[in-house]
Amino acid sequence: MSTSLISHIRLPMVKTLRITHVCFLSLFLLITFLFWQQGELFNHGYRTSQLSHLESVIARLESKSEYQMDNLRYLRRMFIETLNEPQFTPISQLASRASNKETLSPLHIQSLPIPDSVQPFKNKPKEEREKLTQREYQALRDIQDLFPLAGGSNRLSSSIYYMSRSGAFIASLSPDVNKLLIESANPLAMQGSFVLGSPLLNPRREPFWTRQNIADTGKTLINGSLPVDFDDRWIGLFGIAVTTETLRLFLSSALPDDTQSAYLLFDEQMNPLTRPVGSQNGYQLSEKQRQAILEKLTDEPRGTLRFGYAYATFGHVTGTGAILVSVQTIRQGLHEDFGRFSVLLVVMWLTVILILFGSHRMICRLIRNMGQLQQEMHRHALYDDLTGVLNRRGFFETTGRISPQYVDYSLIQLDLDHFKKVNDRFGHQVGDRVLIHATRCIQQAIRTQDIVGRIGGEEFCIYLPNTDLHAAIAVAQRVRKMLVNTPLRLEDESSLLVTASLGVASHEEAPQGSLEHIQSQADIRLYRAKEQGRNRVCWGGEAESQA
Numbered sequence: 001m002s003t004s005l006i007s008h009i010r011l012p013m014v015k016t017l018r019i020t021h022v023c024f025l026s027l028f029l030l031i032t033f034l035f036w037q038q039g040e041l042f043n044h045g046y047r048t049s050q051l052s053h054l055e056s057v058i059a060r061l062e063s064k065s066e067y068q069m070d071n072l073r074y075l076r077r078m079f080i081e082t083l084n085e086p087q088f089t090p091i092s093q094l095a096s097r098a099s100n101k102e103t104l105s106p107l108h109i110q111s112l113p114i115p116d117s118v119q120p121f122k123n124k125p126k127e128e129r130e131k132l133t134q135r136e137y138q139a140l141r142d143i144q145d146l147f148p149l150a151g152g153s154n155r156l157s158s159s160i161y162y163m164s165r166s167g168a169f170i171a172s173l174s175p176d177v178n179k180l181l182i183e184s185a186n187p188l189a190m191q192g193s194f195v196l197g198s199p200l201l202n203p204r205r206e207p208f209w210t211r212q213n214i215a216d217t218g219k220t221l222i223n224g225s226l227p228v229d230f231d232d233r234w235i236g237l238f239g240i241a242v243t244t245e246t247l248r249l250f251l252s253s254a255l256p257d258d259t260q261s262a263y264l265l266f267d268e269q270m271n272p273l274t275r276p277v278g279s280q281n282g283y284q285l286s287e288k289q290r291q292a293i294l295e296k297l298t299d300e301p302r303g304t305l306r307f308g309y310a311y312a313t314f315g316h317v318t319g320t321g322a323i324l325v326s327v328q329t330i331r332q333g334l335h336e337d338f339g340r341f342s343v344l345l346v347v348m349w350l351t352v353i354l355i356l357f358g359s360h361r362m363i364c365r366l367i368r369n370m371g372q373l374q375q376e377m378h379r380h381a382l383y384d385d386l387t388g389v390l391n392r393r394g395f396f397e398t399t400g401r402i403s404p405q406y407v408d409y410s411l412i413q414l415d416l417d418h419f420k421k422v423n424d425r426f427g428h429q430v431g432d433r434v435l436i437h438a439t440r441c442i443q444q445a446i447r448t449q450d451i452v453g454r455i456g457g458e459e460f461c462i463y464l465p466n467t468d469l470h471a472a473i474a475v476a477q478r479v480r481k482m483l484v485n486t487p488l489r490l491e492d493e494s495s496l497l498v499t500a501s502l503g504v505a506s507h508e509e510a511p512q513g514s515l516e517h518i519q520s521q522a523d524i525r526l527y528r529a530k531e532q533g534r535n536r537v538c539w540g541g542e543a544e545s546q547a
Helices: 002-084 091-099 116-124 126-151 175-184 187-195 244-254 287-297 337-380 392-406 419-426 426-446 468-486 514-530
Strands: 108-111 160-163 169-172 208-213 218-231 233-243 262-266 301-308 309-316 322-329 410-418 451-454 461-466 498-508 537-538 542-545
Touching: 002 126, 002 160, 002 218, 002 233, 002 301, 002 309, 002 337, 091 218, 091 461, 108 175, 108 322, 116 498, 126 160, 126 169, 160 175, 169 175, 169 419, 175 218, 175 233, 175 451, 218 244, 233 244, 244 262, 244 498, 287 309, 287 322, 287 426, 301 498, 337 392, 337 537, 392 451, 392 461, 392 514, 419 426, 426 468, 461 468, 468 498, 468 537, 514 537
Parallel strands: 498 537
Antiparallel strands: 108 169, 160 169, 160 233, 208 218, 218 233, 262 322, 301 309, 309 322, 410 461, 410 498, 451 461, 537 542
16 A cells, blocks of 8 residues: 555656656757757858858959950951041051060961861852952950050950951960860861851850860860951951960969869859869769759759768859859858857857756756655654654555545544553564564555554554455454464573554444544543453454453
8 A cells, every 4th residue: 555655646747757858858959959950050151151152253254254345346446446437557656566575476277178167258259259368467466465465464465366267277375275276176176166157146246155075175165255356257266275284274264262162164064164163172063963953053054062061052154154163062152151159159059958967857856856856755744754654644545535435434443451561561673573573464464455653652453355244353353363483583592472452443333433533442442452451352242252
């Protein structure tokens, strides 16, 4: 019965612990959700920051590209004006040029295979074609000093060229550029490059960019071209030839000094045009990842994608057909503001969670300690410390709670015989041993469903549920005989006989009587047993005794 009572006491503590667990779990989820939301804001801010960095680089590239195209437009305008009004160089200027040969770059002119796109000029008279070609030669020589100005730098000024559609020649300040153009301009390829300059496909005569592979070298040549029309005829192209290495330097000059990303240029099919520029991280975009970027760009001009431990930010470079991709690993991102904020956020989350779990553990321990203290208090309040059975309060609270559940029950009131004499003769220590011994004998004699309590100094009461008077008398006799047949062995190896007087009362004798009334009847019969000689069981008006 004590186990069920302890379980009854523990129940509020278990509920309290469960509520505590639920509260802390809810708090953990709430805190994690709030930090996750903040992390999402940081992630959005990081992506926006990466897009902003990419936009600034693209803007610089577009500005540089547009600057070069504006210079080509200027050359075209000067070239056409010179064709209209040939400027013959005065003797004084020729003398000046002769005296400054070391500072002037010569114009290199080389012939090209005539492609199919030049067929319309074959129908013209030979003299007319030669005259136009001579005028082109003269005009180019007159404006060749503008080539360095149009290039903007020594490397790019030597890359500017003019490609004649009528005379099938190339003119530039660099023989290397001519060689690259000739190697990349086989008839079919040249025809393909010229197609984008035709009035049919380019009625607005806008500049365009093409990518050509140099035969047998594995290198790539990037051409920015501007069609040239004269007398309502398309006569050629002004262009700028950029190698991949020059393009890489071109891209590098557009990057901020403190960049933490690697930048790469791709063509419209996501074929690489340059090696990585900027902060190197060794990350290589796979074919599948490049296709994912290409698909993303079909829906929007800018975007970001995460590939494992790296973020890719990408966008179109307007007017060039190129795609700029910025790749930044998580490790590189930690060096930027949002990366540091993210680390701080994770540290804060871990700190809060550690504090939360520490508080949870401390509170749970406090609840358990309070529960144990409550159990101890309940035990001291309801149980006898010496014998371990219910005390008077615990006995009547327990039996009063369960009595309405039973139709019949009986009580046995028990008092140890001559207990005061034992205390006086042997001392209180032996008296305590007698009480413990008597309790053990009673517990061995009664049934498992019966309840025993110490309600006085040497007085015990036994509650027998679902038991009539005759069965209760039998239990009382077992208790009396157990005491008689089990003497207490003292320290000097002597034996002390312990006997008891017992009074039995049953609820069936007074069906309307309360538990206190039944206990009072059993107590009266107990004293009757003592009056009749002790070591007896008394019930009703009868008594049974045994020597």
